Amino acid sequence: MLSADARARIDREIAKYPADQRQSAVMSALAIAQREQGWLSTAAIDEVASILGMPPVAVYEVATFYAMYDLKPTGRFKLTVCTNLPCALSGGAAAAEHLKARLGVDFGETTPDGRFTLREGECMGACGDAPVLLVNNLRMESWAGGEKLDRLVDELAAAADRGEGAPRGGEGGR
Amino acid sequence: MDAAVKLGIYVPHFCWHRKLSIAANCRMCLVQVEKAPKPLPACATPVADGMKVHTHSELAVSAQKGVMEFLLINHPLDCPICDQGGECQLQDLAVGYGASGSRYGEPKRVVFHKNLGPLVSAEEMTRCIHCTRCVRFGQEIAGVMELGMMGRGEHSEIVTFVGRTVDSELSGNMIDLCPVGALTSKPFRYAARTWELARRKSVSPHDALGSNLVVQVKGDRVMRVLPLDNEAVNECWISDKDRFSYEALGSDERLTAPRVKHNGEWREVDWPTALDVVARGLKDIAAKHGGNAIGVLASPHATLEELALVARLARGLGSESVDHRLRQSDFSDDGALAGVPWLGMPIAEVGAQDRVLVVGSFLRKDHPLIAARLRLAAKRGTQVSMLHAVDDDWLMPVAHKAIVAPSLVPATLAGIVVAAAKGAGRPAPPALAGVVPSPSAEAIAASLLSGSKRAVFLGNAAVQHADAARIRALAQALADIVGGTLGTLVESANAIGAALVDAQSGAGGLDAQAMLADPRKAYVLLHAEPEFDCANPVAARAALGKADLVVVMSPFAHGTSYADVLLPVAPFTETAGTFVNCEGRLQSFNGVVKPAGETRPAWKVLRVLGTLLDLEGFAFESVDDVRRALTPDAGAIAHRLSNATSMPVTAPAAHPAPLERVADVPIYFADPLVRRAASLQLTADAKPPRARVHRALLEKLGIADGAQVRIRQGRGEAVVAAMVDAAVPPGVVRLAAAHASTCGLEGLSGPVTVERA
Numbered sequence: 001m002l003s004a005d006a007r008a009r010i011d012r013e014i015a016k017y018p019a020d021q022r023q024s025a026v027m028s029a030l031a032i033a034q035r036e037q038g039w040l041s042t043a044a045i046d047e048v049a050s051i052l053g054m055p056p057v058a059v060y061e062v063a064t065f066y067a068m069y070d071l072k073p074t075g076r077f078k079l080t081v082c083t084n085l086p087c088a089l090s091g092g093a094a095a096a097e098h099l100k101a102r103l104g105v106d107f108g109e110t111t112p113d114g115r116f117t118l119r120e121g122e123c124m125g126a127c128g129d130a131p132v133l134l135v136n137n138l139r140m141e142s143w144a145g146g147e148k149l150d151r152l153v154d155e156l157a158a159a160a161d162r163g164e165g166a167p168r169g170g171e172g173g174r
Numbered sequence: 175m176d177a178a179v180k181l182g183i184y185v186p187h188f189c190w191h192r193k194l195s196i197a198a199n200c201r202m203c204l205v206q207v208e209k210a211p212k213p214l215p216a217c218a219t220p221v222a223d224g225m226k227v228h229t230h231s232e233l234a235v236s237a238q239k240g241v242m243e244f245l246l247i248n249h250p251l252d253c254p255i256c257d258q259g260g261e262c263q264l265q266d267l268a269v270g271y272g273a274s275g276s277r278y279g280e281p282k283r284v285v286f287h288k289n290l291g292p293l294v295s296a297e298e299m300t301r302c303i304h305c306t307r308c309v310r311f312g313q314e315i316a317g318v319m320e321l322g323m324m325g326r327g328e329h330s331e332i333v334t335f336v337g338r339t340v341d342s343e344l345s346g347n348m349i350d351l352c353p354v355g356a357l358t359s360k361p362f363r364y365a366a367r368t369w370e371l372a373r374r375k376s377v378s379p380h381d382a383l384g385s386n387l388v389v390q391v392k393g394d395r396v397m398r399v400l401p402l403d404n405e406a407v408n409e410c411w412i413s414d415k416d417r418f419s420y421e422a423l424g425s426d427e428r429l430t431a432p433r434v435k436h437n438g439e440w441r442e443v444d445w446p447t448a449l450d451v452v453a454r455g456l457k458d459i460a461a462k463h464g465g466n467a468i469g470v471l472a473s474p475h476a477t478l479e480e481l482a483l484v485a486r487l488a489r490g491l492g493s494e495s496v497d498h499r500l501r502q503s504d505f506s507d508d509g510a511l512a513g514v515p516w517l518g519m520p521i522a523e524v525g526a527q528d529r530v531l532v533v534g535s536f537l538r539k540d541h542p543l544i545a546a547r548l549r550l551a552a553k554r555g556t557q558v559s560m561l562h563a564v565d566d567d568w569l570m571p572v573a574h575k576a577i578v579a580p581s582l583v584p585a586t587l588a589g590i591v592v593a594a595a596k597g598a599g600r601p602a603p604p605a606l607a608g609v610v611p612s613p614s615a616e617a618i619a620a621s622l623l624s625g626s627k628r629a630v631f632l633g634n635a636a637v638q639h640a641d642a643a644r645i646r647a648l649a650q651a652l653a654d655i656v657g658g659t660l661g662t663l664v665e666s667a668n669a670i671g672a673a674l675v676d677a678q679s680g681a682g683g684l685d686a687q688a689m690l691a692d693p694r695k696a697y698v699l700l701h702a703e704p705e706f707d708c709a710n711p712v713a714a715r716a717a718l719g720k721a722d723l724v725v726v727m728s729p730f731a732h733g734t735s736y737a738d739v740l741l742p743v744a745p746f747t748e749t750a751g752t753f754v755n756c757e758g759r760l761q762s763f764n765g766v767v768k769p770a771g772e773t774r775p776a777w778k779v780l781r782v783l784g785t786l787l788d789l790e791g792f793a794f795e796s797v798d799d800v801r802r803a804l805t806p807d808a809g810a811i812a813h814r815l816s817n818a819t820s821m822p823v824t825a826p827a828a829h830p831a832p833l834e835r836v837a838d839v840p841i842y843f844a845d846p847l848v849r850r851a852a853s854l855q856l857t858a859d860a861k862p863p864r865a866r867v868h869r870a871l872l873e874k875l876g877i878a879d880g881a882q883v884r885i886r887q888g889r890g891e892a893v894v895a896a897m898v899d900a901a902v903p904p905g906v907v908r909l910a911a912a913h914a915s916t917c918g919l920e921g922l923s924g925p926v927t928v929e930r931a
Contacts, residue, residue, distance in 0.1 A: 042335075042336050045335070046335075055318065055319035055320070055322075055335075056335040056338075057319055057320060057321065057322035057333070057334060057335040057338075058319055058322055060322060060324060060333070060335050060336070061322040061323055061324060064324040064325045064326075065324075065325065065326045
């Protein structure tokens, strides 16, 4: 169940559209649900569908279409590395390999301690800053290679130990 | 694309379908348009003045071939084991546009199979080309989006939401729509190849629409049923009931030889023996007790010829007690009707109304394709309102709803009449002087007054209502006041036909209800199974049990506890016949296979029986003779159809019981054929009925949701599971009829009590 706070935020999104087009708020509603629960469970999708008066499978279509929605629980910090061509040529591929080695996981996997999930991402529209990566969909790191990556991982690992980042399985979160 | 179709020019396509919205996602219909820089999809490019389009130019064909190459990259080469083989659009177009070899050497993708339920098979989703016809059908025609496309690009898949099933009563149409072998028919799976099948036209024997069918036959077996396009009737759709009921034809319960009960034991006999027993029995009873001691109950799913002959047989024996209105319980306006109640307009006009009020109907399940027409109309702006005993989900925008207990339906309708009269500035019927409309009645009346084409439809629950005559009179008054058409949605495939050939009680005879309440000495049952098909199954069983002679004419061995003679007569696929649908359309059909075993067409059996009884007017050589002699032609039918009643409008007395039953007749229990269709019986709609009640009632009784409850109605009782249903108003128990677990209850409506079992 979504919290009253999340419901209120979803209602605010719904209010941005005409009354007969509640489904327009589906992307923001899913994002709100994901931020609160860390990922989109079947129950969460069902709840969003009933809030918006949409068939659940239509919400599911949206949730599976966009890469930023997670349909499985993730680690506290989800690192999405761009591996499209400009990034790949400018160190993106190397950055991805570096992270894989450092975290000991492949793309789409979560570290056993639940601190990190590594993802392969598509172009983030900042090829000039290549290589780029996203932290939890919101924070973008530019020129993210080599030592900078290690510092980032150290910083986030410490933050994860303090309980920051995305909520995991039933815990509350920011 | 529409322009090309109009000109008779073929443009290859997959996702475009004339009844669905344009998606333009298969790209197969790319054509060359002069001055356009690149090929454009024909389906999504509007025609403009002076536009020059080349559908078969080098550019167009090379674009189409390119698309085909992409489609075939991931399509498996499993045509030899694919059920769609031979009727596959992809296979056909690949012959025209595909290359003889593939340039693609990489691994193909694999899409996991899904379980969509007992009717639609999605075992080979790798074959899917993502045209989304099935998704759009769900959204646009069936009104419920059960399938969707998950993921994107190469990872797209057609899915239900996390393993749910497809439960729509129109789901089989997705099989027809699928241009490849991704969605196929589960019951038909691996049964035959399309080129082995003979195709024969027929007409659906189920709901009153009279859908046109193509019955596909291999040898003497019906292998599957598909729709036959008829824009005026079923368009290109059929309901799952029409499509999958054929499975009952091969059921173990088929009766293949006449049987006679001798000293309590059943014996198979030959036809002359069986008919001799029947003729002597009927003659004896008519001689000893008078003709009216014989009651004839005929199913409104029987053919016109059968009904005409059975009525003539009854009257020849001196009985006026013959009836097909098995679920009706109010016969008080029998002499007051100006004609045979019908839809009031052609079927195609239903979708052209601006304002519609449907009184008492489980619309989706009783009339799936009428519901689909109203659904499309509602999306275009028609205001559809509902007066019903439960808030049934019609999967369409419903403008206004009045949901009241069944006994309050007449009073609420009276309220709508009064409100409409006030709104129109016309006098309300004086009998309704004291009626104060409820707010929902006011809203419905205002809606009805606002459009230009208006209709009031009476559903099955209204016709079966204990106060049906009053409802009809009120509905007529309402239609008159708002200047609209009164229509009856009509219960079954041949109810109109039965009335036209007078297979209903005449002067001095007993109607379907009376001849069971007042037991007869002998009964003849034509395709009827009174314990499921009659309004009061308890009275039916009691009356049949007491009778000296019960003759069952049916394709199935049933009623062995009360019957004395079982005569195997042909179902619709094994006899020629005629149905008259809800718009009065006379549709004749021929048998498509030979009768099973010793089964004979019922018209022949009745003809021989008539001759054995020395009755006049049974000397017919063929079914055409019967049709010519006994049944009206299309022109005569039009004059006999009318919804008008001369019953005066009277003020309804509203004395609701504390708790009332409302009974739907579930779509897959409604007639003997569907009850035995194996795959339909596995669907969600065929689950054993539960007592659906308002949450407050269960809380008051201290019963948990899902617990067993004992329902008492009249002399009978039933034990079923209770279920909280927000669509049921307080004071109402919704419990389906026509099922073994509920046929211990008396009547489709009336006071009931609920207690913990």
